Amino acid sequence: MLSSRQLRKLALIARDYDKGYGHFTTRQNIQFNWPALEDVPDILAHLAEVEMHANQTSGNCIRNTTTDQFAGVAVDEIEDARPYCEIIRQWSTFHPEFAYLPRKFKIAVCGTREDQAATQVHDIGAYLTRNDSGETGFRILAGGGLGRTPVIGEEIFPFVTKPHLLTALEAIMRVYNREGRRDNKYKARIKILVKETGAEQFREKVFAEWEKIKDGPQTLTDAEIERCKSFFSDPDYAELADKPATLTDRLAADALFASWHEQNVRPHKKPGYAIVTVCFKETGVAPGDVTDAQLDYLAELAEEYSFSEVRVTHHQNVVFADVRQELLYDFWKQLQARALASHNLGLLTDIICCPGGDFCALANAKSIPIAESIQRQFPDHAELKELGEIRINISGCMNACGHHHVGNIGILGVDKKGEEFYQVTLGGSSKNEASLGKVIGPAFSQEEIPAVIAKIVEVYKANRQQDEAFIDTYKRVGIDPFKELVYAQTN
Amino acid sequence: MPKLIRQGVIEEKDPWTLLKEATGPEVLQAVPGRNFIVPLQFWKLYRDELSEYSGEISLWLDSHEDVSAIGPDLHSFPLIALNFPVFSDGRSYTNARELREQLHYKGEIRAIGDVLRDQLFYMSRCGFDAFALRHDQDPEVCLQAFNDYETGYQASVMEPTPLFRRR
Numbered sequence: 001m002l003s004s005r006q007l008r009k010l011a012l013i014a015r016d017y018d019k020g021y022g023h024f025t026t027r028q029n030i031q032f033n034w035p036a037l038e039d040v041p042d043i044l045a046h047l048a049e050v051e052m053h054a055n056q057t058s059g060n061c062i063r064n065t066t067t068d069q070f071a072g073v074a075v076d077e078i079e080d081a082r083p084y085c086e087i088i089r090q091w092s093t094f095h096p097e098f099a100y101l102p103r104k105f106k107i108a109v110c111g112t113r114e115d116q117a118a119t120q121v122h123d124i125g126a127y128l129t130r131n132d133s134g135e136t137g138f139r140i141l142a143g144g145g146l147g148r149t150p151v152i153g154e155e156i157f158p159f160v161t162k163p164h165l166l167t168a169l170e171a172i173m174r175v176y177n178r179e180g181r182r183d184n185k186y187k188a189r190i191k192i193l194v195k196e197t198g199a200e201q202f203r204e205k206v207f208a209e210w211e212k213i214k215d216g217p218q219t220l221t222d223a224e225i226e227r228c229k230s231f232f233s234d235p236d237y238a239e240l241a242d243k244p245a246t247l248t249d250r251l252a253a254d255a256l257f258a259s260w261h262e263q264n265v266r267p268h269k270k271p272g273y274a275i276v277t278v279c280f281k282e283t284g285v286a287p288g289d290v291t292d293a294q295l296d297y298l299a300e301l302a303e304e305y306s307f308s309e310v311r312v313t314h315h316q317n318v319v320f321a322d323v324r325q326e327l328l329y330d331f332w333k334q335l336q337a338r339a340l341a342s343h344n345l346g347l348l349t350d351i352i353c354c355p356g357g358d359f360c361a362l363a364n365a366k367s368i369p370i371a372e373s374i375q376r377q378f379p380d381h382a383e384l385k386e387l388g389e390i391r392i393n394i395s396g397c398m399n400a401c402g403h404h405h406v407g408n409i410g411i412l413g414v415d416k417k418g419e420e421f422y423q424v425t426l427g428g429s430s431k432n433e434a435s436l437g438k439v440i441g442p443a444f445s446q447e448e449i450p451a452v453i454a455k456i457v458e459v460y461k462a463n464r465q466q467d468e469a470f471i472d473t474y475k476r477v478g479i480d481p482f483k484e485l486v487y488a489q490t491n
Numbered sequence: 492m493p494k495l496i497r498q499g500v501i502e503e504k505d506p507w508t509l510l511k512e513a514t515g516p517e518v519l520q521a522v523p524g525r526n527f528i529v530p531l532q533f534w535k536l537y538r539d540e541l542s543e544y545s546g547e548i549s550l551w552l553d554s555h556e557d558v559s560a561i562g563p564d565l566h567s568f569p570l571i572a573l574n575f576p577v578f579s580d581g582r583s584y585t586n587a588r589e590l591r592e593q594l595h596y597k598g599e600i601r602a603i604g605d606v607l608r609d610q611l612f613y614m615s616r617c618g619f620d621a622f623a624l625r626h627d628q629d630p631e632v633c634l635q636a637f638n639d640y641e642t643g644y645q646a647s648v649m650e651p652t653p654l655f656r657r658r
Contacts, residue, residue, distance in 0.1 A: 060579065090644040090654070096616035097588055100581025177585050178557070212593055217646045217653055224655040 001082075004299035004308040009050045011295035017043055022295070023355060024288040026403055027106075028066050028312045029057065033359050055093060060101045060188075062092035062173075066108045068116040069277075069313040072232055073321045075269050078128045079136055081111035083228035084165065087220065091166050098173050102180035103188035106145075107169070109138075118314060118430040120144050120152045121406060123190045124172060129159065137161040142172050143194030143202070148398045150405035150436045151191040154199040156206055162225060166218045171210035175202065235307040235322055240272020243325065250329040257332055259385065260343035265328065268321075274328060276306075276320040277313070278335060279345045286368040287353040288316035297338055305331050314403075315352055317345065348390040348457070349375045352403060356396030356413065357420070363396030365413025365420035370394055370449055377450035387457060390470040393428070406430035408471050409456060410437040411449065422449055426456070426482055427474045438479055441487055455486045494624040496611075497599070499637060501630045507570065509551065509603060509623070516540035528572050528601075531556055551603060554582040558590050565596060573619070575604035584617045591618035591648045611636035618648035 002010070010030055014022045017039050023031045035043055047053055056063055065088045067081040068074065088107055092098070098105075110119040111128040119125035125141040137159050144153030160168045172190075180193045194202045251258045266275040278298075290298075298318060302310050305327055306320040313319055323331055335341040344350045351374060354360065356367030371394055378384055393407025397414075404410035410425035422444050425437030444452055459482045464473045474482075493505040509528045510518070516537040519527060526547040534541060534550055541548050551572035552558060558571070565571075571590060573583035583602070590596040601621035602614050608628055615637055624633055646653040 060581075093644055094613075094640065095645055096613035096643065096647055097584045098581070099613055100579050100584070100610075174585055178582055182580060182582075217651055217656060221656065227655070227658075 001309060001311050003050070004302045006050045006052055007295050007299035007302065007310065009046055009052070011292040011299070013043055013046055014290075014295060015292040021289050021291045023286070023359075024290060024312050024316045024318070026288075026314050026316060026352060026354070026401060027064065028069075028314055029064065030290075030312070031355070033355070058104075059099075060103050060105075061099050062095065062101075062105045062107065065089050065092070066106070066117055066122075066314065068110050068112045069311045069319045070116060070266070070275055070321070071111055072234075073268050073270075073273075073275055074112045074114075075267050076113040077111050077269070078113065078130065079111045080229075080232060081109040081128060082232045083225065084109050084111075084126070084128070084138075084162075086228045086231060087165065087224070088169065091169070091218075098177060101173075101177055102182050102193075103185065103190075105173075105176075105190065113432075115430075115432050116313070118403065118406065118434075120434040121146050121150070121403075121430060122153065124169065125153050126165070131159050135161060138165055138168075140168055140172075142206075143191040143199070145189050145191040146400040146403050146405050147189065148186055148400070149189075149191060150400070151195065152434050152436070153191075154194055154202070156199075156203050163220045164214060165220055167213045167216060168210060170213060170218060171206045174209050175205045179205075234270075235309075237270050237273065237322070238324070240270075240324065240326070242271045244272065246326040247328055254329075256343075257329060259381070260332055260341055261328065263343045263345045263347065263385075270322075272325055274323050274325050276323050276328070276331065277345050278318045278320065278340050279342045279350055286355070286358075287351055287371055288355075290318075294338070294340070297340075301331070301334060315350065317350075343381065344384060346389045346391075347384045348387055348392060348453075349378055349384060351375070351392045351394060352407065353394040354396050354401035356394070356402075360396060360401075362399055363413060364398075364415035365396050365422065366446075367394045367396040367402060367411075367413055370411060370413075370422065370446060373446070373450045374453050377454055387460070388467070388469055390457070390460075391429070392453070403430065404428070405436045406434065407437060408474070409453065414443055416443070420446060422446065424449075424452060424456075424486075426479055427471065429471055440479060440483055452486055456482055459485050494626065494628060494630050495621065496624065496630060496633060497621040499634070501634065505623075507549065509572070516544075519544050519546075528570065528603075531560065549598075551601075552583075552586065554580045554586075556586075558586045558594065565590075565594060566598075568598060570599040570601055570621075571596065572601040572603045572623075575602060575606060575610075578605040578607050578610055584613065587614070587618040588648060592651075608633045608636050612639040616643060616647040616649050 017035045018032045019034050025031050065085045067085050071082050072080040105123045107124045108117045108119045108122040109126045110117045121144045127139045129139045140157040141153030142156045176190045181187045264277050268274050302308050306322045311319040351371040353367050353371045357363040357365050391408040393402050393404045394411040395402035395404040404412045406428040410428050412423045414421050424440045428437030429435045460470050463477050495502040495505050507526045507528050523545045528549050528551045531550050531552045549568045549570040553574045573586050587600050599621050600619045602619045603623045606622050606624050644654045
């Protein structure tokens with residue numbers, strides 16, 4: 001979540017200390033790639049002025065806690081996860097025992113029924129849930145992750161009540177800190193420990209630790225939970241009706257607006273309001289890149305339309321969480337004027353992509369030009385809409401910052417004797433029915449990729465039943481028909 | 492001169508000698524009347540011989556060793572040293588907390604090995620009260636590390652009540 005004040009500060013940093021743009025990451029953070037080292041103290045001072053920081057953004061510590069971008073406004077919410085993220089942020093900030101873990105550590109909390117936070121592929125994923133007696137608490141998974149060895153987390157705590165959240169997390173961390181592998185950094189994440197120990201035995205160790213600290217001083221109090229909730233109180237909503245004529249008339253009259261509305265606008269818990277996602281995936285622009293002028297403009301739009309606040313998503317888009325339905329058309333017009341009205345949200349060209357070899361020292365291969373070449377392959381918006389939701393994720397290397405394992409179509413850059421190649425996986429998903437993609441076959445060159453994607457889409461179209469989504473068709477027919485057509489020519 | 496901070500004070504003299512490794516207990520007989528910090532496994536192997544030694548004996552544990560392995564004799568040792576083979580190996584933080592919070596150890600807990608200024612604050616919050624600094628560290632500069640932050644969010648050995656219970 002970013003206030004307009006914070007957005008303007010980020011714009012200033014992009015302008016004065018970087019090359020005029022920043023990069024929204026899949027961690028819902030912003031990255032500045034070109035500041036001079038000697039400017040960093042000044043940049044941190046600027047951030048501190050608007051209550052921002054760069055603490056624990058690298059190193060083998062607990063990183064920033066993430067949640068669903070629709071937290072607090074979604075209609076399907078069990079409870080707003082943000083206060084618990086804040087509680088975890090405080091607990092994990094400068095935690096003296098867990099600053100030098102075997103490897104970095106990421107926690108996500110999800111309070112919505114439709115998980116938008118990729119919770120199951122985090123080192124720890126916590127779902128807000130209700131038990132049989134109607135009490136709200138957490139179901140806690142551990143050992144999920146992407147990177148070189150993609151794994152879906154194992155359930156450690158089927159249900160813990162809220163007061164026990166921090167002691168449960170601390171018990172997991174303690175077992176990991178003590179027993180996680182430190183001999184090989186590629187095997188040091190908690191997912192490897194859980195796998196090598198076995199989920200059952202890992203759980204027993206965690207429970208043995210938990211017994212020692214449960215009901216201790218870290219047990220959360222109602223007062224603290226209430227205090228943290230107060231940071232996320234509802235804005236001053238007006239009493240409005242759903243679907244005002246000002247909206248429905250425009251939807252009927254303007255097909256382009258209606259198309260954008262269908263893709264980018266979601267229902268809001270409060271009547272008369274809407275959640276708008278602004279898609280940053282324009283062809284020719286690196287996914288997640290945002291210029292200083294755009295940041296300033298987002299700040300202005302947020303002030304005018306959404307209580308001076310936006311949210312960055314792990315899909316590298318920006319959410320305006322509280323827009324009045326009666327103002328949606330104006331809002332869209334404004335976006336259009338700035339070329340931000342792209343309506344490919346959730347569609348094939350809304351690609352998730354890491355910075356890749358153009359910016360990242362770790363990458364084997366470029367990823368941004370790959371995204372661009374795919375977007376160019378599908379210029380027809382009507383066709384994209386007809387295809388429906390197809391998630392493409394691109395990572396420039398095995399570290400998987402583009403989360404390629406959970407892309408419906410995943411693309412991974414690999415280095416073969418100094419040349420860049422791309423491995424394609426199918427069938428991944430980061431939603432509730434999370435799954436990891438399967439490799440389709442031998443890797444492709446950069447030039448081949450757009451045609452390969454086109455063939456995959458062709459197979460989908462030939463096999464889909466009615467409105468079946470890509471992922472469902474894939475699950476039904478399996479990988480073979482895709483394999484056949486994609487490799488048909490070379491065989 | 493040792494570079495040792497103990498209870499927040501720079502010590503001119505260290506009454507203890509760290510025995511990093513040893514083949515057998517005869518090593519100690521050559522230097523009677525000293526106070527030795529010996530490896531955990533060395534003590535486990537030769538505890539009878541060591542109990543007859545003329546000086547005091549305490550233990551050091553490497554980062555992969557668990558303090559629960561010391562057993563019921565723990566409280567008879569005036570000092571337990573925990574090693575940091577590299578500063579980025581964080582296992583000794585957990586060991587120190589376990590000594591203080593679970594095993595209620597009241598003696599000195601000394602950080603040895605790759606002990607640097609930037610980690611002292613965290614170490615002290617986990618229950619370390621003595622720090623054998625790496626040779627290149629300036630003890631005067633290191634003393635300031637204990638005031639890096641006024642308080643912490645979490646429960647710790649220094650402040651067992653988390654901040655949210657103190658507001």
